[in-house]
Amino acid sequence: MNLLKKFYSQDTIQHQFLDRDIKLWREELEGIELEVNFFKNFLTTFQNKSSQKLISDKLLLQLNVKQLENAVYLSRLNNFSIKLEGMNECDDIQCETFYFNDFVDFKIHIESFLSQYRKLKKTVFLKINSHSNTENSL
Numbered sequence: 570m571n572l573l574k575k576f577y578s579q580d581t582i583q584h585q586f587l588d589r590d591i592k593l594w595r596e597e598l599e600g601i602e603l604e605v606n607f608f609k610n611f612l613t614t615f616q617n618k619s620s621q622k623l624i625s626d627k628l629l630l631q632l633n634v635k636q637l638e639n640a641v642y643l644s645r646l647n648n649f650s651i652k653l654e655g656m657n658e659c660d661d662i663q664c665e666t667f668y669f670n671d672f673v674d675f676k677i678h679i680e681s682f683l684s685q686y687r688k689l690k691k692t693v694f695l696k697i698n699s700h701s702n703t704e705n706s707l
Contacts, residue, residue, distance in 0.1 A: 584656070587672055591650055594679055598643045601686055605636040608693050628696065635686055642682055649675055 609632050649671075656668040 583669070587653065590676065591646065591653075594646055594683075595643075597683055598639055598646060601635070601639045601683075602643070604690065605632050605639065608632055608690075609636075612693070612697075628693065631689055632693070635689055638682060639686070642679055645675075646679070 609629065612629065612632075653668060653672070656665060659665045659668065
């Protein structure tokens with residue numbers, strides 16, 4: 570699939586990539602919302618049924634924190650999307666630069682959050698897997 574046409578201007582190309590990033594971030598944040606709820610429910614239920622404590626209070630607290638941060642980022646992304654509509658009204662490079670600088674700043678923060686979440690998710694998976702392996706060997 571060829572996303573970029575030869576006749577697209579540089580501005581149009583930048584807008585397409587910007588829109589693509591926003592769509593991907595929204596999908597990630599909405600997925601995180603579902604995943605965190607699943608992890609918390611699964612781990613709490615599994616912990617109650619297990620003879621050993623599967624997950625520490627610290628890990629559940631981290632999931633709660635990520636859930637709150639995710640809600641904040643989802644709200645910020647919605648507000649940011651609305652703000653970026655103002656870019657369509659720009660008629661000079663200084664105006665567009667203002668919006669692109671905001672975009673880069675937002676991109677750095679949201680991608681840092683997504684990276685931190687992936688690390689937490691890996692920790693949850695490792696905890697579950699190590700517990701499952703321990704129970705299977707008994």
